[in-house]
Amino acid sequence: MNAAQQARYQLANQILDLVIESRFEPGHHLREQQLAAMLGVSRTPVRSALALLAERGALESVRNKGYFLRLPADQLTRMEVETPPSAAQRVYARIMQDRIAGALTEEVSITELARNYDADRAMVRNVLAELERDGLVNRGPGRNWTFLPTMEDMETQQASYEYRLLLEPQGILLPGFRADKAALDRLRLQHLYVHDHPNLNAGMGKQLFELDATFHETIAEFSRNPFLLQAIQHQNRLRRLLEFATYSNRARIRAWCREHVKIIDAVATGQLESASRLMAAHLRGAQGASAAPATSGASGTSATSGASGGK
Template sequence: MSAARAAKHKPVVVDEPPKVTPLITTLAARIVDLVRREDFPAGHRLTEQSLVDALGVSRSPVRKALQVLAQQGVVRSEPNRGYQLALPSAGLQPLALDEAESEEAIYLRIASDRIHGELPQEVTESELMERYGVSRIQVQRLLNRMGREAMVERKPGRGWIFRPLMNDLQSHRESYRFRMIIEPAAILEPGYAVDLAELEKCRREQQQLLQGGVMGCTPADIFQAGVHFHETMIAGAHNRFLVDSLRTINQMRRVVEYGTRLDAARLERQCRDHLVLIDLLARNERMEASQFLRQHLNTARLTKLGNE
């Protein structure tokens, strides 16, 4: 048989589809979120190393997540060029994956149980595995995420400890009052200069929340978009104490916000307020932005906590 005929009859080896685990589906959803947040165009090359750096995971699950996205037509693979976006970011919607949503639901259950005092301040992986019926790998993944979000800390020995929460009415009132003092004042600081590139990322996040429907987002998505905007805004004062103070408050209220019932009207108004503030800051209209921000925070305080 000639070499040409042998090559013609050589069996084609097809890569097996990746085993889809909760980690892979979660990573696939996070890659899509990253693409939408960064507003990448069609044809943008997604390298494994850039995703490893951005998502804080190893190469193997990133590679499998890209294979899942290729099957769904989000990316395409070309020889010697790796993966590229098949669609522009504007044409993508957040992935709704059952496995990822299941893990998100467990995450919110843990947060809710901690808020209501049903979980002690110190826990072990084994206790969480038994209580929520999940594997050790899932628990470790959830705790690592909570650690990145400053909700828990690993103890020197074994186990984890939850950080302090803002879970009573008075502490919420004090936090809003404190934010009404520092955030509007930060905008008026001498030399204030917001990072315009980061501000545009915030704009895209707020627009995506409105276009995609806030009720279709998770509480974590909504909270993180708000945190990103407010911390970007206050960072323009270039004062580490202001930034650190706001981050501490956000860490303390994160768990409580995740357990808050979603109110579509309130959340849409919040997104529109954020877009107004972004426009004011982009035009360097700082006095107007400061006044609008104080009003925005006060409205949020009254809506959530009522009159004092």
């Protein structure tokens, strides 16, 4: 997918956000010129993005009249026009998978990766920069890049859960704990979107991990204890690589979404003791799922050892 096609999907999501924030009702006429002015783009990309939203069922196209809103706001909040992965995103995923499988050594070079993945050097350089931002690699001596230490086996992952069980449930009970309603509302909607997504797949691994990590870091941030937040952020950095490829169990993904939402709702209503118990149960369940032996589900979705798919 080229840059123009990617921009079309991104603009469609911007239009969705604008419609939701403006609280437009079904039947509202979405005018190209008005949207172009509001979003700072020309009418041509707006027309293309509106056509995409019509294809997805959010809008209705009326001949010689334009596009009209078809869905109410509560349904639009669960909709996202998922941007197909770019070539760079595919290379990112392959590097992660090969590192997990042991096919890549601790030190790699741009030349080596470009050859392995049939990609140009500029793209590989950009992918490595993204991996660096994600805390997975560091620029090493010369032209080499070095993978940073992460959880690499089940023993260290189990130890991480034991550590987090000491911290996260208790963090909710700290005297300074104060929740941000807007942050909770955003988290809830994001989880409902993933839970109801019709095509959860391993290609969404990075998106799913980010949602999972953001949930745990947000709850930790509410504690107003910077050391607790730093500890959870550090655990997330360590577990990113090991868990990247574990999001193949769709049933487990939806289960942890429901568990997260229950915790969110308990925090939102001030039931902090209940939220603490739910967090402990959630972490123990994920710990048990990560230690389970490899099995195959009836749907053909495998739950590999350690594939708890979000914690």
